[in-house]
Amino acid sequence: MRIKIEVNPAKDGQFSETFLCQEIDGVQKKAQLNIAHFHNLYDFTKETSSVGFDFFLIAAIVYGTDDLLSRELYSYNGWTREIEIEFPVKNIDYWKLAITELEETLGFLTGDVWSITFRQMEVEVLYLPRKNRRKSNIPKYNYPNIEFVSLFSGGLDSLIGVINKLNSLDNGKIGLLVSHFDPTYTGPKKDQTLILEEFEKSFDNKYKHIRATVGLSQRYINGDKITKDANQRSRSILFIGIAAYLLNKVPTSNTILIPENGTISLNHPLTKSRTSSLSTRTTHPYFFRKLQESLEIVNLNISLINPFKLDTKGKMVVDCDNTTILQKTYPLSVSCGKRGHKVHWENRNAKQCGICMPCIYRRAALHKNNWDTDTYGNDLLTLTDMNKAKPDVKALFDYLGTSISLKEIKRNLLVNGSIEISNLDAYANLVHNSRVEILNWIRDKGNDQLKKILKIQ
Template sequence: MTDFYFHHDPNKLPDYSDECHPVQIFDSHPLNKYKCSHASKELLTKIRKLGVAVNPDALDLVTIATAVTSAETFEPRENAPNSWSRILNLHIPVLAPDKWKAVATRLESLLGFLTGDQWKLTFSKSDLTLPKPINSKQSKLTTESLKGLNAVCLFSGGLDSAVGAIDILNGQSDVRPMLVSHAYRADGAKQQDIKKLLKKPYGELSYSIAPQLSSQANHANDTSMRGRSFNFLAMAVLGIAALRGANNDNTISRIIVPENGYISINPPLTRRRIGSHSTRTTHPNFLSQLEGLLNDVGFNIHFVNPYQFKTKGEMLAECVDQDAVKQAIPLSVSCSHWHREHIQCGYCLPCLIRRASVFHAGFEKDAAYAVPRLKSILKEYEKRDDVHAVQTAILRLKKSPDYMAWLRQSGPLPQNKETRVKLESTVKRGLAEVEAFLKSVGLA
């Protein structure tokens, strides 16, 4: 168990030890590289350059997201008693601690659902001064670019987010979005290349929490990143706050989360994958519970996944601009190993679903893969696991086609029967796409 302490002033942080991990957040004080780790070093400057005053609650939310992402990054799962579920105690200074104390238990539970860890959040009063907008020509141009925008759309550089942006900005949609991106290392260039395919004006907000481990730590960062969507959604809420300020309109509330319905549910392919292998980054239960929690704090936001009932292949085949999506496919990233090798592996579950979707939609050109021929990994234990798991799931569900019971293994489903039936159909079609692709390469 590790206690993480966060503060913008490194002089108010405890010393580093095996049980105590101090983290400096933001750039309001000189960075102490030896005393502590750090994260979101440039965030306050990014906020100031928006040129508009930002709601302090939104700053609190991104502070919490910074703390969560940092702890998740700095605590290796291998240190947990079961080598997976960590116990993480976070001490976080916020501007309105009473608001966050009131929802702390709910947020801890949500983060547990998302990451598989045990979270304890303790909030204290922050003495951070709200970042004042920069009054410069550049910030004025940024503010002007936000006027007239009426929604936020997540834009990761992945294939689903590319389809989402193309559908909105190359089609007849009345949505005028700010594209919110998290610029992981090597992702920025991919995102910019895809943006060149978009035909209508849009706003932009991109920053990186970029957690940097203290030189005193004797281990590497953890790369499982189960909580990344909480960070991403907190950024989106910050984007909504900026749009409200630029447009003087507090009714702006829509946050678009483009994700295919199969991976949104992401039912575990085998029993041993329940929890550890099945991510829940955009699971409808997580999104609906987080929306309710944030609205109880006072945000008045609404998460929308327009592709909840579409497979990835259907998203590609039905995209409004087939020429643009054809160009976006080789530019986009879907792989769960991308941030380790900076080439898509071709055999992890996200890569399998991606390759199946491209096959389903009839596109010939895809991104490069480290393993283009799947048959070549069948004798490699560390690489074949996802292929075998998909094959096992296909065979199991043919023998006992209880898809609804399978869906429930990934988490609570909406109460509405019609919605549950649609989710079941989507996941069934999504698995069928993967089966068709595996057959085409002689693996099913």
């Protein structure tokens, strides 16, 4: 599928209208990529001409395109799509050099075949600050005092990562917390806001928070509804693109912290059918490495760091530097990968489904501190009939009930994505430890039927 990008001149107080254009049955259709409240970013950067800004716009377009092209409609094998796209950029001479690396990076991230070209941005002014805006409403930033830049999603992992960094700050230093909000998926914004309200009590004046609003419209401009893919695999590159754009102004660091437990980052497949493109790779170490190589080519020397790449979620919870604040805030965080899909939930008042892998890792991790007290849409621990279980749950129990050696884990990791050989042993141990966390949780809290299936006492 070929996607053309249309960018129109900016209007007062707004980012340029941006459209993703595709041809469907001989008819051109346009979907708007909404980049709203851009002043939140511009107040910090004061520019739209850098390579960092180019990367932000590229990442936003990738995110919108990923959402636009439903795999049900556009994949040739039920999953993989062929995507041809031309990105408009301000610094085209740099980006032309990075085509091959960026294609490989996006291909690994989304599981698709990307064919990329670049063109010189035709529109010179992409954002016009609102003329009548009060100066008192424009925030001021002391850039040299910013000690770190971290992604802040509203999930448990980013919560722990940010608590650890804020807890260790010297007086006068601050952290910059970077978030994303898509109006189609409203949950994360509320999670972030609730956590920040608690942070104001514990970490007052120790952080600044900037949130970007990027999302694809629900309908084409002719009124037809868009069938979205909604997997959000590319959200990680948008998150990083936002942070990279802001990082341009920070003189004290070139690092973006991306807190994510190593188990989810590696995403060891539960079954053979979940390897390759079917296995999500949003924070996989190979994706980080390939993206970093792509950015270095365009002279964006950014270091992408996951401080928990060798840690299980349980280890993160137990080792958090400020358990008091974590205990207050973890109930406000959400880890669920299927929130909002409540049709089959027994408790539709819950915030999290309880049976996706992120939920299961979360519950097993919190159990290590005796904090597994949240309410979930479905309680895996009360399941009595495996025949009625969802496919993900069946796959999990097949995985947990099958003996697997460290050698087999290593082989699976290599098949699922290029892993640095120097870290292979550590990664294999990490996968083993994550299995142990789940089994211990089920042993301590599961019903007799589950224990019988897994042959644990």
